[in-house]
Amino acid sequence: xxxxxxxxxxxxxxxxxxxxxHGVDLLVPRGKLTVLLGRNGVGKTTTLRTIMxxxxxxxxxxxxxxRDITALATPQIAxxxxxxVPENMGIFADLTVKENLLLAARQARRxxxxxxxxxxxxxxxxxxxxxxxxxxxxxxxxxxxxxLAVARAIVEPRELLIVDEPSKGLAPxxxxxxxxxFAQLKATxxxxxxxxxxxxxxxxxxxxxxxxxxxxxxxxxxxxALAQDEALQQALLGLAL
Amino acid sequence: xxxxxxxxxxxxxxxxxxxxxxxxxGSTSTWLTLTLAGLAMGMIIFVIASGLTLIFGLMDVLNxxxxxxxxxxxxxxxxxxxxxxxWTVSPDLWRNLLAVFAAMAVAMxxxxxxxxxxxxxxxxxxxxxxxxxxxxxxxxxxIGEELIKVIWGPQQxxxxxxxxxxxxxxxxxAAIEKYRLLAVLVGALVFAxxxxxxxxxxxxxxxxxxxxxREMVEALGYRIKRLFVAVFVVGSALAGLGGVLWALYQxxxxxxxxxxxxxxxxxxxxxxxxxxxxxxxxxxLLVGLMANYTGFLxxxxxxxxxxxxxxxxxxxxxxxxxxxxxx
Amino acid sequence: MLxxxxxxxxxxxxxxxxxxxxxxxxxxxxxxxxxxxxxxNVAAKVLVFVVLVASFDLLLGxxxxxxxxxxxxxxxxxxxxxxxxxxxGPTWTALALGLACALALSFVLAVLVGLFSLRxxxxxxxxxxxxxxxxxLTLASQLSDITGGEDGLxxxxxxxxxxGFEFAEQPFLGVTLDxxxxxxxxxxxxxxxxxxxxxxxxxxxxxxxxxxxRENEFRAEAIGYRVVLYRTTSSIxxxxxxxxxxxxxxxxLRYNGPDTSLSFEVMxxxxxxxxxxxxxxxxxxxxxxxxxxxxxxxxxxLLRLGSEAASAWPWLAALLSPDRWLLWLGLLFVLSVxxxxxxxxxxxxxxxx
Numbered sequence: 001x002x003x004x005x006x007x008x009x010x011x012x013x014x015x016x017x018x019x020x021x022h023g024v025d026l027l028v029p030r031g032k033l034t035v036l037l038g039r040n041g042v043g044k045t046t047t048l049r050t051i052m053x054x055x056x057x058x059x060x061x062x063x064x065x066x067r068d069i070t071a072l073a074t075p076q077i078a079x080x081x082x083x084x085v086p087e088n089m090g091i092f093a094d095l096t097v098k099e100n101l102l103l104a105a106r107q108a109r110r111x112x113x114x115x116x117x118x119x120x121x122x123x124x125x126x127x128x129x130x131x132x133x134x135x136x137x138x139x140x141x142x143x144x145x146x147x148l149a150v151a152r153a154i155v156e157p158r159e160l161l162i163v164d165e166p167s168k169g170l171a172p173x174x175x176x177x178x179x180x181x182f183a184q185l186k187a188t189x190x191x192x193x194x195x196x197x198x199x200x201x202x203x204x205x206x207x208x209x210x211x212x213x214x215x216x217x218x219x220x221x222x223x224x225a226l227a228q229d230e231a232l233q234q235a236l237l238g239l240a241l
Numbered sequence: 242x243x244x245x246x247x248x249x250x251x252x253x254x255x256x257x258x259x260x261x262x263x264x265x266x267g268s269t270s271t272w273l274t275l276t277l278a279g280l281a282m283g284m285i286i287f288v289i290a291s292g293l294t295l296i297f298g299l300m301d302v303l304n305x306x307x308x309x310x311x312x313x314x315x316x317x318x319x320x321x322x323x324x325x326x327x328w329t330v331s332p333d334l335w336r337n338l339l340a341v342f343a344a345m346a347v348a349m350x351x352x353x354x355x356x357x358x359x360x361x362x363x364x365x366x367x368x369x370x371x372x373x374x375x376x377x378x379x380x381x382x383x384i385g386e387e388l389i390k391v392i393w394g395p396q397q398x399x400x401x402x403x404x405x406x407x408x409x410x411x412x413x414x415a416a417i418e419k420y421r422l423l424a425v426l427v428g429a430l431v432f433a434x435x436x437x438x439x440x441x442x443x444x445x446x447x448x449x450x451x452x453x454x455r456e457m458v459e460a461l462g463y464r465i466k467r468l469f470v471a472v473f474v475v476g477s478a479l480a481g482l483g484g485v486l487w488a489l490y491q492x493x494x495x496x497x498x499x500x501x502x503x504x505x506x507x508x509x510x511x512x513x514x515x516x517x518x519x520x521x522x523x524x525x526l527l528v529g530l531m532a533n534y535t536g537f538l539x540x541x542x543x544x545x546x547x548x549x550x551x552x553x554x555x556x557x558x559x560x561x562x563x564x565x566x567x568x
Numbered sequence: 569m570l571x572x573x574x575x576x577x578x579x580x581x582x583x584x585x586x587x588x589x590x591x592x593x594x595x596x597x598x599x600x601x602x603x604x605x606x607x608x609n610v611a612a613k614v615l616v617f618v619v620l621v622a623s624f625d626l627l628l629g630x631x632x633x634x635x636x637x638x639x640x641x642x643x644x645x646x647x648x649x650x651x652x653x654x655x656x657g658p659t660w661t662a663l664a665l666g667l668a669c670a671l672a673l674s675f676v677l678a679v680l681v682g683l684f685s686l687r688x689x690x691x692x693x694x695x696x697x698x699x700x701x702x703x704x705l706t707l708a709s710q711l712s713d714i715t716g717g718e719d720g721l722x723x724x725x726x727x728x729x730x731x732g733f734e735f736a737e738q739p740f741l742g743v744t745l746d747x748x749x750x751x752x753x754x755x756x757x758x759x760x761x762x763x764x765x766x767x768x769x770x771x772x773x774x775x776x777x778x779x780x781x782r783e784n785e786f787r788a789e790a791i792g793y794r795v796v797l798y799r800t801t802s803s804i805x806x807x808x809x810x811x812x813x814x815x816x817x818x819x820x821l822r823y824n825g826p827d828t829s830l831s832f833e834v835m836x837x838x839x840x841x842x843x844x845x846x847x848x849x850x851x852x853x854x855x856x857x858x859x860x861x862x863x864x865x866x867x868x869x870l871l872r873l874g875s876e877a878a879s880a881w882p883w884l885a886a887l888l889s890p891d892r893w894l895l896w897l898g899l900l901f902v903l904s905v906x907x908x909x910x911x912x913x914x915x916x917x918x919x920x921x
Contacts, residue, residue, distance in 0.1 A: 052460055078462035090457035092450045094565070102443070103450055104461055109443050152461075303691055305698075366906060373905055375634060375694055376839060380902040383836065387895030391886045500832065504702045507695040515691070541710050544703045551696070559688060 002066060005030040005160055005191045006051070011060035013043075013050045020046045022215035023060065028160075028208075033182065033192040035202045035223065037237060038212035044195040045087055047212065048164050051193075052084050053077045064160070079106075083153035087164040087195075091145050093138030097129055100137050104152040114155065122151045125181040143174045150181060160191045167198045179204055203227050211236045251562035255526045262534045270414030275533045281421035283529025284428025285490060289483030289502065290509045290521045291435055292476025298452040298516020298565055300469045302364055303371065306378035307506060308499030309385030310477045313355060314348035314484025315494040316393050319400050321347050329403035337403035341423075341489070348485045349478040355385075356477025360470055382499065389496045397495040400488050424486050431479065435518055448472065452516045452565055505532075508547050512554045514561025523562055573764060575771040579851055581920035584913060588851065591858050595756060599749055600741050610865045612752060614857050615759040616817045621841045622766050622853035623809035629848030630770050631802040632782035633685060636835055637697035640704045641674045641807040643830040645814025648673075650721040650824040651714060658724035667815050674811040675804060682803030686796055705830045720825020729754070729819070755816055762809060767850055769805060778802055779848075833894075837864075840901045846911025855912050868893050 006028035013021040020043050028034045036044050049055045051062055053074040062070045069077055078084065083104075092100055098111055101119075108114045123130040126147040132140055137148060146166060153161055166182075167175050175198065182205050185192065196202045202209070206223035219226070219236055226232060259276050266272045293307045321344040322329055328340040363381045367373040402420055409416040439445035451458045451465050458465050487502060488494045509528050513520025528547055535546040554562060571578075579585045594601070598611040620642055627633050645667070652666025681700075685693045708715050715721065725747075727733050733747035743749065769775055781788045781795055789795050818824045827833075837860065845856020874888040887895070908915065 054456060054460070073464075074456075074459040075462050075464045078460055084460045086457070086460070090454055090460065092453050092457070094453060095446070095450060099446055099450075103446055103458070106462055297691075303695075363902065371691060372634060373909070376843060377902055377905050379836070379839070380898050380905065383898035384895055384902065387892050387898060391883075391889075391892060391895070395891065504699050508699055511692055511695060544699075544706050548696075548699050548703055551699070555688060555692075 003029050005065060006193065007061075007063045008047070008051070009061045009063070011047075011050060011062060012058045013046055013055055014058045015046070015055060020215055021050065021057075024212070024215065025217055025220075026210055027220065028191060028193050030191055031189050032207035033186050033194060033205050034208040034210065035206035036193065036195045036210050036212060037197075037202060039237065042212045043215040044212055045164055046215075048084070048086075048162050048193070048195060051077075051162060052082070081157075081159040083158040083161050085149045085153050085161070085163040085166065087168070089145050089149040091137045091140075091148055093136065095137055096134050097132050097137050097140070097148060098134060100148060101129075101152055101155050105155045107156060118155065118157075121184075122154065125184065126151050126177070143170045146170060146178070147174075147181075150178070154185060154190075157188070158190060160193065161185070162193045164195045165197060166194070167196065167201050175201060248563070251520070251523050254562075255523060255530070258527060258530055258534075262530075262538075265538065266534070268414075270416075271537070273412070273415035274417065275537055276530065277415075277417050277421055277425075279530035279533035280526060281418075281424040281428075281529070282490065282532060283526035284425050284432075285483055285486040286502075286505060286509055286529055287522050287525035288428055288431050288486060289480045290506045290513070290525055291431065291518050292479035293506055294510045294513060294516055294518065294521045295448065295452075296473055296476045297510070299448055299455075299472050300368075301455075302368070302473075303374055304364065304378045305375050305503070306359070306363070306380075306382030306385065307476075307480055308501075308503035309359075309382045309389075310352040310356060310480035310499075311484035311487065311502050312386065312389055312494070312496060312499035314352050314481030315400075315488035315498060316389055316398075316484075316496075317348040317351050317481070318344040318485040318488055319393070319398050319494055322400065322403075329401075332404050334405040337405045338423075340403055341406070341485075345427075345482055345485050348481040352481025352484070353474045353478035356474045357470070359477065360473040364473070382503075386496050386499060393496075395496060397493050399493045401492060402489060406489075420489060424490060427482075427486060431482070432518075432522060439518065444468070504544075505547065508551045510561075512551055512561060514558075514563040514565060516565035517561065517563040520561055520563035575764075575768040577767050577771045577850070579913075579917075581913075581916040583920070584851065584855070584916045587855055587916075591854060592760075599743050599752060606865070608748075608752065610861055612755055612820045613817075614861050615755045616813050616820065617837070617841065617857040617861060618759050618854050619762050619816065620810055620813040621838050621845070621857050622763060622850050623806045623813065624838050625842050625845075625847060625850055625853050626766060626770065626809070627802060627806040628842060629850075629852075630775060630778045630782065631799060631806075633799065633803065634690065634694040635681065635685070635697045635803075636694065637681060637701045637704070638806070638810055638838065639830050639835045640677065640701055641810035642814040642817070642834065643704065643708065643824075643826075644674050644677075645670045645811035645816075646818040646824040646829040647708070647715055647721075647814075648811070649815045649818035650716075650723055653723035653725065654716075654721050658726050658730075660726055663726065663819075667812075670811050670815065671808055674807045678804040678807035679800060681807075682800035683796075685803070686799060701830070701832075701835065705826055705832075708826045708830055716825065718826065720823055720828065722823045725751070725819055725822055751820060755820060758812070758816060762812060763850065763854065766809065770850060774798070774801070836901075840897065840904070842911075843901065844904050844908065844911055846913030846915075849911070849913040852911050852913040859912070864893070864897070867896065871896070 004027045008024050008026040011021055011024040012019070024047055026047070036047065038044050046055065050057050053072055057070050061068060064080060064082070069080070102108060102111050102114065105114050128140065128144040128147055129151050132144070137145065140148060150163070150166055153163070166178055170178065179201060182192065186205070194205070203223065209221065209223045209226050210217050211219040263272050266275065289311055293304060297303055322340060325340040325343060328336045331337065359381060363377055364374070367377055406420045406423065409418045439449055447458060447463055447468060451468065455465055487498070505528055509524035510521055512524035512527060527550060531546050531550055532543060535543045558564065579588060595611055595615065598607055624638050627635060627638065648666040648670025649663060652662045656662035656665065681697070688696070709718050724730060727747070729747045729751040731746055731748040734745060736745040739745065777788065777793050777798055781793065781798055785795055814829055817829060821828065841856035841860045842852065844860060845852030868890040871888050871890040871893055875885045875890065878884040878888055910918065
């Protein structure tokens with residue numbers, strides 16, 4: 001069992017005529033939380049989408065648990081026990097909260113078949129999910145939708161969680177909720193790959209960090225190291241962590 | 242449709258229209274007859290339109306050739322009922338119903354099978370390209386219509402109702418045709434089945450989610466493309482069923498009927514909102530009622546009245562009465 | 569000078585140039601080269617359809633609007649002439665009046681249709697135009713007092729253009745110099761003129777903006793172009809040209825009925841031609857119309873041969889029956905959309921570059 005659950009090697013992605021990823025090399029170690037940092041528009045979301053097969057890699061190799069998943073279709077990749085939370089949350093607005101979760105619970109055919117203990121844990125992390133159980137998901141506030149999106153990703157145990165900016169647009173109080181949730185998730189041994197712009201979030205949760213610029217990973221290493229090196233922070237991100 | 246705040250306004254349009262027309266028609270018994278005829282026609286149209294709106298909602302495919310399944314269903318029914326004449330001339334209601342249901346079953350199977358081929362060879366190669374879809378599916382309809390002419394001949398074929406389904410029951414002064422009652426029952430059954438499947442099964446959940454965000458459903462691990470084919474086949478089968486119902490309603494079939502009913506179906510799903518089954522029901526009922534009321538009051542403007550209805554609804558809600566939130 | 573005439577929109581393919589020249593020569597010389605009434609009728613139909621399809625290409629190929637109501641304008645033009653001639657007699661004034669009314673009506677309807685297209689999504693719009701076209705057809709059949717109903721209107725044309733009028737004693741190169749010949753050349757001149765005008769329109773700044781809108785409406789609006797104005801203008805122009813084509817058809821046939829100009833078949837023919845010829849090229853209309861109409865006229869003869877040859881197998885004979893020519897055309901259509909998406913002109917230009 002290799003140390004890295006997910007690896008990207010020399011991945012290029014083109015969207016139409018645009019060449020977004022110019023050879024991304026990324027290592028996501030098992031059981032740890034890796035943060036992908038970078039300014040706007042450098043290719044963070046594209047990297048996640050390429051891993052999920054939503055945009056095909058034009059070159060390079062994506063490996064999951066020793067298996068080459070570069071050319072697989074999105075449903076196949078998801079069925080390898082990978083959960084994806086996109087930037088726009090992907091909430092089904094006309095479906096109820098319950099139905100959103102049921103959809104994500106691949107093993108359950110009816111709501112009654114969902115793991116009650118796990119649901120209880122999710123309710124403790126995200127009270128809004130329980131409160132609005134039978135309401136259409138579209139009625140939730142932005143922050144509540146974020147929580148629902150993450151709840152969906154963890155409704156069943158997954159090996160890898162890929163999350164795109166979970167704290168975007170959240171009020172500071174809610175962000176703490178979210179940090180708690182992820183901390184608890186880490187404790188269960190789930191591997192997590194996070195794209196984040198909120199530095200606090202990244203610092204408190206990240207074990208490993210990779211910085212992307214212009215479609216390439218320009219720095220990779222322990223979060224601790226980067227958090228302590230202000231000069232490096234300035235150079236890479238133009239601001240201090 | 243959710244429990245918390247149900248948008249009842251569009252549903253109110255149906256009784257509203259009926260009540261508005263009552264004073265204009267004058268006689269209650271005529272009104273009752275027309276209204277029931279309208280509801281029956283509406284239900285038949287709904288059966289056909291429900292498939293098309295789901296196909297569009299889920300697959301973003303606009304099948305301009307949906308009419309070919311209607312015509313196919315109708316012609317298959319003529320053959321089946323022709324083979325079962327001793328059942329249809331019998332005055333026994335159950336024999337008659339058995340014959341009609343047999344025709345419906347065969348029509349649905351044939352239409353579904355042709356739908357499978359249609360999806361594979363005509364629709365699939367042009368996924369995502371609306372202009373080509375419009376052109377190709379129209380081409381498909383033309384080919385289909387001509388093939389029907391080859392198999393059954395280019396002339397119209399009479400399709401008399403089975404013995405026990407003819408005539409009407411009297412409710413006071415109003416005559417309620419027996420066949421129309423049957424049509425309403427079948428339509429209601431289809432609606433109930435669709436509503437149950439969409440609302441209470443996981444597959445239905447997948448369809449409703451897929452209509453909103455196809456990509457996310459795939460990211461959750463479901464092969465939605467397989468679902469597409471299934472929905473297309475079911476939609477085509479429903480059109481075939483609708484064809485049988487329509488043929489018996491008109492008591493004849495022509496190869497052009499597909500193209501003619503197609504126009505009405507489009508009006509219905511535009512009124513209803515592309516992708517909404519509930520909307521299709523309301524649209525169908527409104528169109529059916531309108532067609533019968535104007536057929537009685539002002540026959541010359543029948544088709545125009547439906548277009549006027551559509552324009553009026555679009556001015557009120559440009560996306561149809563129950564727009565599906567997505568894309 | 570040729571550059572100005574063609575508005576700088578050259579065929580850009582040697583094969584295409586040759587085809588176009590041949591086509592023009594054939595059309596000019598038809599009365600003299602091809603014997604019989606049928607050839608002349610086919611040629612006249614080609615002329616009419618070139619204008620009709622080019623007008624549709626303006627709407628579809630250059631502006632990106634799919635409208636099935638196009639035949640409505642075709643019909644209005646035809647009925648304008650037919651009704652005027654029937655009601656007011658076959659005089660030039662009557663024709664002018666009929667044409668003017670038809671153009672005015674087309675203008676108004678085009679404005680309505682154009683504005684409506686902007687309020688709803690493209691798919692909605694396509695479906696709605698289908699319904700409108702169908703309704704219009706029904707209307708034409710039902711207003712029999714004006715339009716002659718299902719039977720249509722048969723009428724006379726001014727003396728100068730009617731077959732009875734001969735303006736030379738001796739036949740020239742074996743062809744009687746009568747009003748019919750004159751009518752044919754009038755149609756030819758009109759077609760060439762209208763085609764050149766359309767070339768000018770699509771190559772003008774206006775035309776370029778249309779193409780920009782077709783490619784990316786949002787960006788065009790963001791740059792500052794009032795998309796509403798451009799699309800509506802394009803709808804109007806397209807409708808007016810279709811109307812003129814209708815007038816040409818009516819003048820040639822000296823008859824017009826709902827099926828001649830408003831039927832679904834005409835719309836399908838136009839779609840087929842624009843796809844086969846090549847969308848967004850204008851030249852495609854010319855090549856496509858010629859190919860299509862010649863094939864259509866002679867396809868039925870071909871099918872008849874085939875059907876007789878296959879008489880031993882009734883199913884095959886039924887498939888090849890000349891009455892089923894639409895089946896084969898439909899098949900050709902579907903295959904063209906797949907394998908020939910850029911049409912003949914597109915293919916030739918791609919080869920040349």
